[in-house]
Amino acid sequence: MEFQPSSFTHRHLLGIEGLSPWDIEKVLDLADNYVGLSRSRHKKTDVLRGLTVINLFFENSTRTLTSFELAGKRLGADVINMAVANSSIKKGETLIDTAMTLNAMHPDALVVRHSDSGAVKLLAQKVNCAVVNGGDGSHEHPTQALLDALTIRRRKGRLEGLTVTICGDVLHSRVARSNILLLNTMGARVRVVAPPTLMPAAIDRMGVEVYTNMREGLKDADIVMMLRLQTERMQGQYVPSIREYFHFFGLTEEKLAAAKPDCLIMHPGPMNRGVEIDSVIADDINRSVILDQVELGVAVRMAVLDLLTRDRRGDNDDLGGKL
Ligand code: CP
Numbered sequence: 001m002e003f004q005p006s007s008f009t010h011r012h013l014l015g016i017e018g019l020s021p022w023d024i025e026k027v028l029d030l031a032d033n034y035v036g037l038s039r040s041r042h043k044k045t046d047v048l049r050g051l052t053v054i055n056l057f058f059e060n061s062t063r064t065l066t067s068f069e070l071a072g073k074r075l076g077a078d079v080i081n082m083a084v085a086n087s088s089i090k091k092g093e094t095l096i097d098t099a100m101t102l103n104a105m106h107p108d109a110l111v112v113r114h115s116d117s118g119a120v121k122l123l124a125q126k127v128n129c130a131v132v133n134g135g136d137g138s139h140e141h142p143t144q145a146l147l148d149a150l151t152i153r154r155r156k157g158r159l160e161g162l163t164v165t166i167c168g169d170v171l172h173s174r175v176a177r178s179n180i181l182l183l184n185t186m187g188a189r190v191r192v193v194a195p196p197t198l199m200p201a202a203i204d205r206m207g208v209e210v211y212t213n214m215r216e217g218l219k220d221a222d223i224v225m226m227l228r229l230q231t232e233r234m235q236g237q238y239v240p241s242i243r244e245y246f247h248f249f250g251l252t253e254e255k256l257a258a259a260k261p262d263c264l265i266m267h268p269g270p271m272n273r274g275v276e277i278d279s280v281i282a283d284d285i286n287r288s289v290i291l292d293q294v295e296l297g298v299a300v301r302m303a304v305l306d307l308l309t310r311d312r313r314g315d316n317d318d319l320g321g322k323l
Helices: 021-039 063-074 095-103 119-124 142-156 174-185 214-218 242-249 290-308
Strands: 052-057 078-082 109-114 130-136 163-167 189-193 209-211 223-226 264-266
Touching (some): 021 063, 021 174, 021 290, 052 063, 063 109, 063 130, 095 119, 130 142, 174 189
Parallel strands (some): 163 189
16 A cells, blocks of 8 residues: 555645645645635634735736635735735846745745746745745646646546546646646546647657647547637747637637537636637536636635645644634
């Protein structure tokens, strides 16, 4: 029998890479416990009382930043959102000097988003607190993959054995990369669909099936995850036109007909309607779980902050403290 640690032993959450199936289940189980708290009238507990969480986002965010702020506050922590635009970074201070400056104020967790792949890992080597990757370049976005997994598990009852098709700008997507790693770890079958210009070289080495045709990639899929064209990471033209891209790679009712009738529609957001997804599909209340993903993002981030701060709280309560 494989050895299972009695607690989540990771100091940081920098990526899905390095997490075991047990680690992933641990986060998802704890997040499941926190969903009820967020739905209740009194949304607060004191699991993180006295602790400080700093959100340091060098890239724009709606979902990740807001949900980490809510997650920290609902757990009773003091949460600071550092406004990078108004910070000394604008005066030339480096990422590392900024991190060490914040570290000197004794935070218990830093949540960092940065445009450079690897920047969050570098920063984690310089500070004493837990570091959570809120998305680094096109590398990883681990809490997105965890919230996607929780959404699927709550709807389908499992991850193992499901066929998940990830469509769109796979090349620039940290969401795709983290999801591929997580879904493979949990025994799902992963397909990617993209035009050749937006497919990473050697993607097949990540253990996925590769398609350039939506209908083929969607055939009998249980889940479809749509990705935005990440124009902010593009230098040059990757698609002939938005109109042509939507024609071949936009999710429409007609293309979705190739998937299973109960196929779930997912999107990490932000969504560009009429570019990668038809509005009718995005708003289909029977199949679209896009807003469920947003809701469960808060619970997953509560679970991550809880698990990563247990050592400093001297708490290894599997039930996530006082729920
Ligand atoms: N999915 C995601 O990371 O969204 P934000 O950029 O709004 O945080």
